Each structure stands twice: as structure tokens, then as C-alpha cells.
Amino acid sequence: MKIVSKITISFFITGIVLAEVIVLFSKSEYYNIMLYVSIPVIAGIIGYYIGLRLSEPIGRLQRALSMVRSGNLEYKVGDRGEDEIGEMSKEFNRIVRDLKTARTDLENMDRERVLHEKTTDELKEKERYYRQLFEYSNDAVFIYDLDGNIIDINDKATEMLGYSKEDLLKKPFLNLHIEGELERTKEAFKSEKGAYSIRFESKFRRKDGEMINVEISSSVVDLKNGIMQAIVANITERKRLEEALKGSEERFRSFMENASDLMYITDKDGKLIYANLAMINTLGYYRENIIEKHITELMDEKSQDEYASKNQQMIASGDVLFEPVWETKDRRKMQGELRVSAIYDDDGNFVGSRGIFRDISERKKIEESQRLAQLGRLASDMAHEVNNPLTVISGRVQLFLMDDIKDKKDREALEIIMDQCTVAQDLIQRVLMFSRPGKGFTKEVDINDSLEYVISLVKNQFKQGNIKIERELSKKLPVLKVDEKQMQEVFMNLLRNAFDAMVEGGKITVSSAQEDDRVRIDFTDTGSGISPEDMKKIFDPFFTTKDNGTGLGLSVCYGIIKSHKGSLVYTSEPGKGTTATVFLKTGYEGH
Amino acid sequence: MSRILVVDDEEKIRHLLATFLEKNGYEVIQSANGEEALEVLEKDASIDLLITDNRMPKLTGVDVARKLREEKNDIPIIVFSGSLGSWDEIPEINVILLKPINLDEVLDNIKTLLQKK
Known part of the structure; x- marks a missing residue:
């Protein structure tokens, strides 16, 4: 029930009570009815009026309250003077204002909280991300302080060194180096003083004692807190390959250097970039004087022309064999067999040539003596075969001549035969001397x-x-x-x-x-x-x-x-x- | 009259030598190989000189000479050879003549050897 009604009824009841009192004291009938009716009505009207006066600000307050309840904290109750209701309104307005402040604070706090939660998530995500970068790095990563104490390592580091993470965290970083290398490493750090990052090669010893070659890239990541980071790559295999390659190159080089054949390598224009010892010695140059020379500068004129045409052939077919004449520094000539092979790069472009030259004068000499020996055998076989019939002819003629031959012309003819036999026999003697001379006496x-x-x-x-x-x-x-x-x-x-x-x-x-x-x-x-x-x-x-x-x-x-x-x-x-x-x-x- | 044994597997040469020596007043006995020559020499001690070719099948002239010297037979020996050989290893041979045969040279050497005898 609304206040107006309540007050009106209260006044009305009060009016009835008042009328009763008045009637009781006045004793007039007329008045009685009049009073009975008018006083409660008037009281009711007055009550209604007072009720209205009272309920109007209350209603306003009520409306304001419902506005506030609906969330509108901007609403203000009008100023109603100094009475209780005015005070109440003021108080209400104060409350609403406080409420508004509180709510703003609350909203701010909430916003902050949300913001904070979001940031934390992002950070967590980022940390996970960087952790992954750290853990899944292909190389071992060590984080350590300026004293060398290891603060953090990734799995790769434990894997590389064979130690557990706990073991490693107790070890000073520098102690991972093998003896001797430690000093070098310290030197490396010293020499690069002032630099925030250095890169050097060193050797680590694994827990099982095995030595590994490492390349260390070390840098200061946090100068203020003295945090260093070292990325350590295991280059043992690479080193081994490098060594193997070096060894292999060494072997081939010494093979070429010690070969008795002349060997060289030219660039694509025919300029010497390598000549082996045999070539240098045979042609009489110093190494530094022969390098950069065009290969044809070492040949005689005729061979230079030949080389030009052979060179084209070699580039096209990859390989060519001919017999140029070389000219030594002191202008001696030397003939031999030269095989030139083209060198192509991965794309098949001609980039140079390599040549192997064999001095065949020795071989020619052997061939020559073999040929002469063969000729000698042939000649001597012939001589032996001819010897006997010739002996018989000349002997028989001699026998004839021993007789008394009357005819002068016959004797002359026999003497000519005899003479010619002697010429033939002399020839045979010489042939035999050539082919199979004994030491004689x-x-x-x-x-x-x-x-x-x-x-x-x-x-x-x-x-x-x-x-x-x-x-x-x-x-x-x-x-x-x-x-x-x-x-x-x-x-x-x-x-x-x-x-x-x-x-x-x-x-x-x-x-x-x-x-x-x-x-x-x-x-x-x-x-x-x-x-x-x-x-x-x-x-x-x-x-x-x-x-x-x-x-x-x-x-x-x-x-x-x-x-x-x-x-x-x-x-x-x-x-x-x-x-x-x-x-x-x-x-x-x-x- | 001196008796000479001529040994050569080449019949024509052997005949030539025989005829030549006979013309020069020697008595000639012929053998076609080394084995035969050794048999002849064993049976006939009156032979004064041996003249043989070196290159023959089976026994060579040098082989024949070696066998004779081993048997202490000091008969004068002349050997013909087609070429100068390794003379150091051979037995004591009186004369080595190089082919082709020079008949006058043969006669000179025979005369010299028989005179010494």
C-alpha cells in the first residue's frame, strides 16, 4: 500500500476519532452527523495532501533508486532543500556518486585483471616458444655466468657431452674443454676483449672420454647480470672430413710431385696453374717462373700450332693425345707423348685442362735397340745361309784355278768369280760382326x-x-x-x-x-x-x-x-x- | 803322307775340303758328324789332324774337341765357326777359323800344325 493511501487512511481514521471526541463533547445531533462526515473527510483530504507531499520525493527517490538499480549511476535526485528528504536526496546522491566511483574502480580493476591475464598467457606462450628454440636448437646451447658457472643447457648439450643435465649444471663451462685447449680458449676470450661475441674452435671431452671437435660461438646476452651464451656445434665429423680431404689432397699432390712423367694443370686459357716437380726440373724452370706461363710457351713453334688445333679437339672430346716437342729453358728440344684432358665444372663448362707428358726418348732408344737386334738376327740368319753355298762356290773355283787352265779367258772369268766371292764373303763377315760379334780375342x-x-x-x-x-x-x-x-x-x-x-x-x-x-x-x-x-x-x-x-x-x-x-x-x-x-x-x- | 779327318754335316763343304786337301797331297777321311768322327779316331790312331765344322747337330766341333782332350788325345784340331763364340770355355783347340772358309788359310794352318808335329 502506498504511503498516500496509508496517510490518508490514517488521517481519515484520526478524523473519525476526532469527530467522535467532538461529538462526545458538543452533544448536538446535527452537528454530529455533520461532524462525523466532515471531520474524517477533511482529515482524509489533509492526510491525502500530506501523503502526497511526503510520497512525491519518496517516489522520486524510488525512481532514482530504480534508475540506479538499472545501472544508471549518472542519475541525480533534485535538490529539495534542507529537510530530511532533502538530506536524504543529498545522501542518496552521495551514495550514488560513491557507487559510481566504486563501479569505475571495479571496472578498471577488472579491465586490468583481464589485461594482466592476457599478458601472462602471452608471456607463457612466448617463454614456451623460446624454450623450444632453446631446446630444439641443432647445436648445444649453454647459458653461463661470467664466472663460467653453467646456468642452463639444452638437451642437445647433454646429448653432445654424455653428461646428465644435473652433472653439467655443476660444472664450470671452461672445464668442458680438454687439457691444453682450455688455455687456448681463455686466450681466445682475452684476445677478443671488449667484444660481445666471439667464435672459435676448440675441443671438448665427453663423459666417456671421447674427444670431440667443437665450434663455439659465445656471446654476452645480458651484460647487466653477466649472462653469457655459448652455442656449441659438434664439428668432429666435419673436421674428420676436412682432415681426410687434406690427407687425400696431400697424397695426390705427392703422387703427382713424385711422378716421373711431366704433369700440369692449366686454366681454361691454357695458363699453367700447376706443374709437377718432374716438369719443372725437366724443363729447367723455377716453379714460380713456370706458373702463369701459357703452356705453348714451353713448346717449339711447330707444336704451338699443333696445340691450338688439338686444344679445340680436346675441349670438344675431352681428351687428346699427341707428340709435341717441348723446349727447355736452355732451348733444348724434347719430344714425347702428351695426353691432355679437359676439366669441366659441375655445369659442364670447360674450365681448364690437365696434361701428362711422357718423355719417350728412352722408350724410343729401347725400341731402336730392339729393332736393331731384330735386324741383326735377320741379317745373321741370312749370312749363315749364304755362307755355305758361297764357300762351296769360291772353293770350287779355287780348285779349278789350281788346275792348269789353258784358256786365258776361262781363267780370267774364274778369277772374277773368285774375286766377287771374296767381296760377298767380306760383306757376310761384316754382317756377322754387326749381329753376333764375339768378343774375339x-x-x-x-x-x-x-x-x-x-x-x-x-x-x-x-x-x-x-x-x-x-x-x-x-x-x-x-x-x-x-x-x-x-x-x-x-x-x-x-x-x-x-x-x-x-x-x-x-x-x-x-x-x-x-x-x-x-x-x-x-x-x-x-x-x-x-x-x-x-x-x-x-x-x-x-x-x-x-x-x-x-x-x-x-x-x-x-x-x-x-x-x-x-x-x-x-x-x-x-x-x-x-x-x-x-x-x-x-x-x-x-x- | 799325312792323314786328315774332315768332319762336316754339310756334304758339299766336306767334299770341297776333301778335294782341296787331296789335291794338295793329303789323304782325307770324311765323317758326317761328331759321333762318327770320334769312332773313326778311336779305331784309327794314324790320323794326323782333325778339321771340323763347329755347328753340327748333336755333337758340335767344340764338343768333339773336348772329348778328345778329355781322353788325352793331343791330335791337332782346326774348328770352323760361323761366328766368334765364347772362346773362354772351350778346350784346347789349335786353330779356330771364321767362316766363310778360306781354303788358302786352311792349307797354311794345316801345314803349320803338321810341321810342329
Whole structure:
């Protein structure tokens, strides 16, 4: 029930009570009814009026309350003066204001709380993220303080070192280094003083004692708190491979350096970037002088042209084989077999070439002596076969001639046959001397005496041919055990060849000397020389450049010297002259 | 008249030598190989000189000479050879002649050897 009603009823009841009192005291009937009606009504009206006056601010308060209850804290009750209701309104307004402040605070607090919760989550997420970065790092990560005490490590670190996390956390970081490496590591730190991060290689010892190579990248992550971080990569395998590679390179290098063949590598333009020892020594250069040289600078002119065309072929086909002539630093020429192979990069581009050169002069020499031996066998077989029938022919003719032959012409014919048989027999003798000369009858011979003897035989002939003979004979020659007749035949042949080479006169120098364990005899003429083509065939039986030569002179000499275990060498420069050199071993005792 | 044994597996050479020596007044006995020559020499002690080729099948001239010297037979021996061999190893042979055979050379050597005898 509303206050207005209550007050009105209260006043009305009070009016009735009042009317009763008045009636009781006045005693008038009329008045009685009038009073009974009017006083309660008037009291009721007054009560209603008072009720209204009272309930109006209360209603306002009530409305305000319901506004506040609905959350509107902005609402204010109007100022109603100084009475209780006014006070109440004021009090109400104060309460609402406080409420509003409280609510704002509360809202702020709430907002803060939410914000805080969110931040915490994010932080947690971030930490998890960084923890993962830390844990799942491919390398071991150590966090340690400036004193080297390990504060944190990741699983990789325990895995790498074989220690448990607890063990590691007790160890100073520097103590993980193996002996000796520790000092180096400290040095590394010292030398980089002032730097916040250093990178160096070191060695760690695992719990099981195994040594591992590590690369450490260490940096200060928190200077204020002295926190350091070291990322440690296990490079043992890499080191091993590097060592293996180094070893392998070393092996190949020494293989190439010690090879007797000449080996080189050029860049794509043909400039030398490597030459092995054999190449450097053979061509007579210093290493630093040969590098950067173009490969063709080491060849003679003809080979340079050949190289150009072979080079194209090599780039196209990858490989090429030819026989260039090399020129040494002192302009000596050298022929051999060169194999050049192209080097391509991974994309198949031509980037250079490598060459292997084999000096085949030795092989050529062996081939030559094999060829001569073969020729000798053939010649000697032939000679033996011809010998017997020739002996029979000449013998029979001789028998005829022993008879008294009347016809002069018959006798003459028989004598011609006899004579020609002798020529043939002489040839055969020479062929046999070339192919299978025995040592014959050796005795101790002073080579100088043999030379003088032979010179005395040809002296006049040489004089007539306007050829001067010079002697440079060593007086300290050891005595050699040789077949003197055969030796004289050799010297005679060599002198005769020199004579034939000096059609317009000249000079022959005969010299003898001891060289180590052999005696060297040189016959140097100033004649026409021997062309390179002829030079290949001078020892062949029946090869001759003379109109009436047999082609057996030098082959016989060759055979004789060979049977004395010596050697016969011809060197010649066409147009300038020739030197024939005989080498005889001093210790040779015949065979 | 001196008696000479000529040994050679080459019939034509043997005949040549025989004819030549006979013409020069010697009595010649011929053998075609070393074995036969040794038999002849064993039976006939009156042979004054042996002249043999070296290169023959089975026994060579040097082999024949070696056997004779081993038996202390000091008959003069002339050996023909196609080439100069390894003379150090051979037995005492009086004369070694290089082929081709020079008949005059043969005769000279025979004369010398028989004179010494």
C-alpha cells in the first residue's frame, strides 16, 4: 500500500476519532452527523495532501533508486532543500556518486585483471616458444655466468657431452674443454676483449672420454647480470672430413710431385696453374717462373700450332693425345707423348685442362735397340745361309784355278768369280760382326795407342782431303780389355765417316777421356752433319748415304761396341758437323 | 803322307775340303758328324789332324774337341765357326777359323800344325 493511501487512511481514521471526541463533547445531533462526515473527510483530504507531499520525493527517490538499480549511476535526485528528504536526496546522491566511483574502480580493476591475464598467457606462450628454440636448437646451447658457472643447457648439450643435465649444471663451462685447449680458449676470450661475441674452435671431452671437435660461438646476452651464451656445434665429423680431404689432397699432390712423367694443370686459357716437380726440373724452370706461363710457351713453334688445333679437339672430346716437342729453358728440344684432358665444372663448362707428358726418348732408344737386334738376327740368319753355298762356290773355283787352265779367258772369268766371292764373303763377315760379334780375342789395350795407330793409317788420306786431325787424348786413360782389331775397325769406320762428311775439307778432333767408370772417345768433325730423318737409320745394316757405301760400317761398329758392353752415340747438327762418341766401361773384362 | 779327318754335316763343304786337301797331297777321311768322327779316331790312331765344322747337330766341333782332350788325345784340331763364340770355355783347340772358309788359310794352318808335329 502506498504511503498516500496509508496517510490518508490514517488521517481519515484520526478524523473519525476526532469527530467522535467532538461529538462526545458538543452533544448536538446535527452537528454530529455533520461532524462525523466532515471531520474524517477533511482529515482524509489533509492526510491525502500530506501523503502526497511526503510520497512525491519518496517516489522520486524510488525512481532514482530504480534508475540506479538499472545501472544508471549518472542519475541525480533534485535538490529539495534542507529537510530530511532533502538530506536524504543529498545522501542518496552521495551514495550514488560513491557507487559510481566504486563501479569505475571495479571496472578498471577488472579491465586490468583481464589485461594482466592476457599478458601472462602471452608471456607463457612466448617463454614456451623460446624454450623450444632453446631446446630444439641443432647445436648445444649453454647459458653461463661470467664466472663460467653453467646456468642452463639444452638437451642437445647433454646429448653432445654424455653428461646428465644435473652433472653439467655443476660444472664450470671452461672445464668442458680438454687439457691444453682450455688455455687456448681463455686466450681466445682475452684476445677478443671488449667484444660481445666471439667464435672459435676448440675441443671438448665427453663423459666417456671421447674427444670431440667443437665450434663455439659465445656471446654476452645480458651484460647487466653477466649472462653469457655459448652455442656449441659438434664439428668432429666435419673436421674428420676436412682432415681426410687434406690427407687425400696431400697424397695426390705427392703422387703427382713424385711422378716421373711431366704433369700440369692449366686454366681454361691454357695458363699453367700447376706443374709437377718432374716438369719443372725437366724443363729447367723455377716453379714460380713456370706458373702463369701459357703452356705453348714451353713448346717449339711447330707444336704451338699443333696445340691450338688439338686444344679445340680436346675441349670438344675431352681428351687428346699427341707428340709435341717441348723446349727447355736452355732451348733444348724434347719430344714425347702428351695426353691432355679437359676439366669441366659441375655445369659442364670447360674450365681448364690437365696434361701428362711422357718423355719417350728412352722408350724410343729401347725400341731402336730392339729393332736393331731384330735386324741383326735377320741379317745373321741370312749370312749363315749364304755362307755355305758361297764357300762351296769360291772353293770350287779355287780348285779349278789350281788346275792348269789353258784358256786365258776361262781363267780370267774364274778369277772374277773368285774375286766377287771374296767381296760377298767380306760383306757376310761384316754382317756377322754387326749381329753376333764375339768378343774375339781380348787383351789389355791402351785406347790411345789404338787411336794413334788408326790415325797413322788415314793420315795421308786426310791430308789430301784437306782435313786437319787434332788430338785431345787424355794421358791418364786406364788400360781396357778389348778386342784390339775390332776396336781399330770401329775407330777406322768412324774416321772414314767423318772424312766422307767433309767433302770440302775441315777438321776432325779425336779426344779421349775418363768419365767415372768409363772411357769416352769423341770423333768430332766439321762436316755436313746428319739430317734428323737419316739419324734414325744410321745403325741400320745396308743404310747408306754414300754412292758406293755398303751400309755396314756403322752397323758393324754398333755391333762391336755393343759386344764390349759399351755404347755408341751420334749427335749431329746439320750443316755444322757431327760427333761420334764411344763409351767403353773400364771394368769390362770381356765375356 | 799325312792323314786328315774332315768332319762336316754339310756334304758339299766336306767334299770341297776333301778335294782341296787331296789335291794338295793329303789323304782325307770324311765323317758326317761328331759321333762318327770320334769312332773313326778311336779305331784309327794314324790320323794326323782333325778339321771340323763347329755347328753340327748333336755333337758340335767344340764338343768333339773336348772329348778328345778329355781322353788325352793331343791330335791337332782346326774348328770352323760361323761366328766368334765364347772362346773362354772351350778346350784346347789349335786353330779356330771364321767362316766363310778360306781354303788358302786352311792349307797354311794345316801345314803349320803338321810341321810342329
